[in-house]
Amino acid sequence: MTVSKKVLACDLGASSGRAVLGSFDGKKLDLEVLHKFSNGGTYLNNDFHWDTLKQFNEIKKGIKKAVKKTSNNLDSVGIDTWGVDYGLLDKNGTLMSVPFHYRDDRTEGIMEEVFTKLSREEIYQETGIQFMELNTIFQLYAELKNRSWILDNAADLLFTPDLLNYFLTGKKYNEYTIASTSQLFNPNTNNWSDKIYDNLDFPGSIMQEIIHPAEKIGDILEKVKKECGIEGELPVIAVGSHDTASAVAAAPLQDKNSAYLSSGTWSLLGTELEQPVINEQSLKENFTNELGVEKTVRFLKNITGLWLIQECKRIWNRDGLNLSYSDITKAAEAAEPFKYSLDPDHHSFVNPDNMPEAIKNYCRETGQEMPEEPGEMARGIYESLAVNYKEVIEKLESLTDRKIETLHMVGGGIQAEILCQYTANISKKRVVTGPIEATAIGNILTQLIALGEIENLRQGREIVRNSVELKEYLPE
Structure with a gap:
């Protein structure tokens, strides 16, 4: 008899988050939402920020519930979030400031300033990413313009899911799918764009080694284990940590x-x-x-x-x-x-x-x-x-x-x-x-690939078709 694998998807959207337990018996996937919480921006001195510590605490609540629900037989954890936003760490690994929300107005007009140093055509040729004022490239340029001291003293840049994974494991990586949202990453070389960093005076040293979906990030830190009631090893897996990457992975x-x-x-x-x-x-x-x-x-x-x-x-x-x-x-x-x-x-x-x-x-x-x-x-x-x-x-x-x-x-x-x-x-x-919980399912499928339970995405999508009711709409 196949032993059911149980993995936890921590899926954070722009307005809410959830911890979803996925149980896989070798053929079918069952989901149970164990924890839900509100998410969103908050104003601090007229700047729009994320409450990152709340997000981390809610993730720990979800893990704690999953550990209890599975009688400490949880196999892995994966985190996905929205794209482009990030946190900066100092040389001691400490978060330097409250991460900005992509809807903050600090990037208004920044795009045109960037184009005086590197044209729209050159940036697109390097990255293939659509132009939106909220992109990381424009947020970083706003940092350089308005508070250059923070980039001068930053040791590491971690995108939101990377940052939350770091809080859980102490390991610093930039995950592949989330890196691609930044407009700083070259999809042809699969690495950071030297041309962008050199022309815009961004410190390339703050970027991390790229980790791919279905790779292990690390074991959860001992203090977090005690807080969540975890016994033994509980690996955190890199998933499609950009929520859309996970959602598309689950699209049949x-x-x-x-x-x-x-x-x-x-x-x-x-x-x-x-x-x-x-x-x-x-x-x-x-x-x-x-x-x-x-x-x-x-x-x-x-x-x-x-x-x-x-x-x-x-x-x-x-x-x-x-x-x-x-x-x-x-x-x-x-x-x-x-x-x-x-x-x-x-x-x-x-x-x-x-x-x-x-x-x-x-x-x-x-x-x-x-x-x-x-x-x-x-x-x-x-x-x-x-x-x-x-x-x-x-x-x-x-x-x-x-x-x-x-x-x-x-x-x-x-x-x-x-x-x-x-x-x-x-x-x-x-x-x-269908599925409604596409992001959580894509997150879970990637963890199951990492655990060797399914071979690839094609098999995962077949599991989705067997596990979820799909509905058809025809033109009227």
Whole structure:
């Protein structure tokens, strides 16, 4: 009889985190969410930061619950988070300052300053990464400009999952998939871009040795073991530590005519390739070549997702409406179609104090009728997202010379079935949804590869198809 392997995925998103226990019996994967917690930014002296110590404490709570649940028979732990953000350590290995949130405004206008030293074309040729002000390259340049002393005294840069892994193990690495989000990494040489570091005066010595998904980072530190009730060795495994890398690993893609959409706070829409696409056209369309599990290339577009709905819901509930997502969906379904449209990636939606007001201002400035009720506003958001997805799919087909027939939507956003159906209707594509917990499952699959329980990602995706109910939406 096969002994069930039990691994823990610590999956931290931009608005929430969870510790998910995966149990694998050799054929099927079962999931149990053991711990959930809220996550998000907090203002300190008008700067927007992450509460990194809270995140670490929540991870330890999840591990403690998993150890108890498995009677101390937990086989491994893996951590994934969002991309681009980082912490800096001094020569003693101490965190030097509270890590910034990618939505902080310190990078406003920085992109243009960087281009005076290294052109947009040169940076894209080196990295293949789409241009967003939140990218690590622009955050580091903001450090250099506004507080150069911290880079002068920094010994190590660790991206968010690297930092949390360091807190657990004491080991310092930069994981492959998370490194690729930084716009500092060359996907052709599989190493840091000397050209970028030299031209922008970044200290290359702060970067770490690259570790790949399915490699062991190290055993958990003794003090953490005591805190979590761990007996014996508990290895921490490098997974696709960029959450999208893990989500795509769990997407049950079957052929080259499939695309994926990881749907959550962000929408990441693309296809899986063996080699990066870095040319004049991909630069013009601002597509990105992020790296994935098993050294695949995630050729995708990073676009705004359900952040718009999440922020509207926050404001509506703050103002006393107390709407659930189900309430919002029902109201959207009953609202007038295509009353207004918006560009989800417009700069005014990055981090407004009041998202509903920001949307109304956008409509006013673009000469459109303003939505008044939550249902009208929500419907316009869902429709605008679906239109955006259609446009990105068309560009993806052109850039890869592929005809996309099926869009696999994964992640928490697929619970908004109205969005899934609108996406099928507007894109005229077959949409297959599932799994919801794609990021956690991809994290778990990579750990199982590291433990020798499954051979590769192809086998892992077959396990997903056997373990999770998938749903199909056809154009109406």
